[in-house]
Amino acid sequence: MTMAPVAEESRGVDFLDGGSALLDMRAEWRNVGGAAALAPVRSSGPGFGRRRRRWRDIDLVVDLGEDVLSRRWWRGVATLTLLCATVAFIAPAPFEPLPAAPADRVSAADAMQYRDIAISPLGAGSRTGGRMAANGLVEPLSQAPDRPNIELFAKLGSGDSVAGLLARAGVSYAEAGEAARLIGSAVPGGVIPGTSFAILLGRRSPSGVRPIERIALRAGLDLNVALTAGADGFKLTTTRIAIDNTPLRIRGRVGDGLYWALRASGVSPQAAGEYLRALASQIDVGGQVGPDDRFDLIISNRRAATGESQEGPLLFAAIERAGASDVKLMKWTVDGRTDWVDANDAGRQVSAMVWPVAARITSGFGIRIHPILRFARFHRGIDFGAHYGAPIVAASDGRVTGAGWAGGYGQQVRIAHAGGISTSYSHMSRIIAAPGSFVRQGQLIGYVGSSGLSTGPHLHYEVLRNGAAVNPLGVRFASRALLEGQQLERFKARLAQLMAIGTQAPPAQPKG
Missing domain, CATH: 3.10.450.350 (Nuclear Transport Factor 2; Chain: A,)
Known part of the structure; x- marks a missing residue:
């Protein structure tokens, strides 16, 4: 079968690449061995869609890293050589860098004198860097005079x-x-x-x-x-120097936070910390204090007539709560020991436990998944996530009934307190308290560690009432009568004296 050639219409679109036009392609069908083949035929003339090459179509920008030693590469080398020769020909005769700043217009001696009387010697602590030349009015001395004082x-x-x-x-x-x-x-x-x-x-x-x-x-x-x-x-x-020993009374609203409200009112960090520790013996400062509650504290203060002041210890700590009973505590010394005494029920001592370590609680009291045994188990105390070596103190006064290794509890100290209360401190790294010794509240008994069945440094703290574990967060010792007779009367008189601070009317100003 013979097929006649079919002419395909060319489209008049001019595609340029590097200054060259695309060749006009024609298709011609030829019968080769009974098969149809399509063969391209190059046009001999300019044809449709072509244009002649011009001088501006020459590519002068040549990458000398490609097609090395080709005609196009040698053309790039020639162009570069021509440009370098042109720059060398038009360059000035003394071929040197242009000065970045004008040359000095003064001599070296003048420049030194200018430097001597500038601000540099003043910055070094001297009046001038130069010396005045001697003239006829100068009288030489055999020795320099000594300063009189x-x-x-x-x-x-x-x-x-x-x-x-x-x-x-x-x-x-x-x-x-x-x-x-x-x-x-x-x-x-x-x-x-x-x-x-x-x-x-x-x-x-x-x-x-x-x-x-x-x-x-x-x-x-x-x-x-x-x-x-x-x-x-x-x-x-x-x-x-005359000294005013009147204590300083500071009152205000709790607002967003009790500690920062105290600091904003001018209370020092030491007094603010002591105030919070005193309140913590009666209430949960973090959860039982609202923004509308009002704090009240009295600090010992000495003020000199020259204006200097010296802050003393905290004397009175109170908070007026909107939705609960007020807390009022006054510091009082009995038998050589200073304690916080309940000012609402005058004469009763505040007896409460303190935290044994300065750290946050990482595990509470009750049922939990044991971190090592991996099954539900009753947690008899609370864990404090303290760092290794942190000091551990006694939560209250008592006698040390045990101090040593206690199996899974590791190094442990046990203390018996009044009212059938006992406490234990486990996983210590080092024990300080001796068995049978008496310790006071806040006394050092050991250091935090990770002994026994433990995943890391922490303190496991337990409180037991008559041998049964109870939640340490809910333990409060019953207050006991501390003052009576003349001591109670002196306590009431001192309390009335402190409560009068800040309530007296200012003295009347004389009329002019």
Whole structure:
């Protein structure tokens, strides 16, 4: 079968690639051995869709890393050589970098003088970097005059002595010892570290030592001490400063957080922490305090007439709760021991346990999946996620009934308290308390570890009432009568005195 050639219409679209037109392709059917074949035929003339090559179609941008030693590669090398020769031809005769800044217009000597009188010597602590040349008005001296006196300031460091401080300042050992003895007689408790001394030394003696002319120091909030040298030796002068010992009372609304409300009211971190610990003996500070509750605390405070103040310990801690009973506690000392006493029920001691370690609770009391045995088991206490080596203290006063290895509990301390209450502290790394000894609340008994059946450092803390485990979060010791008779009357009088702080009307101002 013979097939006639079929002409296919070309489409008039010009495709350009690197300045060249696509060739016009024609198709011609030919019968080869009875089979139809399609053969491309290149057009001999310009044809439809072609254009002649022009000079701007030449590719001057050549990648010398491709087609090495080809005609196109040699054309790129020639172009690069021509460009380099052109740059070398038009470059200035002294081929050197252009200056980035103008050259100095002054001589080296002038530049040095300018530098000497600039701010650099002032920054180094001197008035000028140059020296004035001598003229006819200058009279040479055989020796430089010595300064008539020297004024020094020194601060007493921890573990240092007044005599040692004065000796290092250049005072002779004899004068330093005598001055220290006189200052010590004026300050019975001794000069505390951090006290500043203003020392004035006189003219240097032939031996090279300067004598003391005057020493002044603030030996306390209410005492100024001055030591002055005279014809008959040292003269000691002490000046008392008036002190106002009225305690400071701070009250306010809890708002978003009790601790930050205390800090915003001017309470120091130490007083705020002591206040929270006192309240924690009666209520859950984290869950039983609302934003509308109001805190009330009284802090011992000493204020000097010169304006300095010195904060003392917390005296009274209270909180007025909107939906529950108020808590009022006052610090009171009985038989040499200071305790918080319930001011609502005057004369009853607040007896409550404290947390044995400063850490968060990681596991509560009750049924749980044991982390090692992997089955449900009753958890007889609570776990504190403290770091290894954290100190553990006694939750309350008591007698140590056991201290040693206790099987899966590891290193354990057991303490018996009043009212049939006992506590245990397990998985310790080291035990401090001795069996049979009596410990006070807050006394160190050991350190956190991971001994026994434990997955990591923590404290397992249990509370038992008559041998049965109870939830430590709900344990409160029954308060007991602490004051009676004259002691109770003094307690009530002191409480009334504290409650009057901040309630007195200010004195009337005289009319002009």
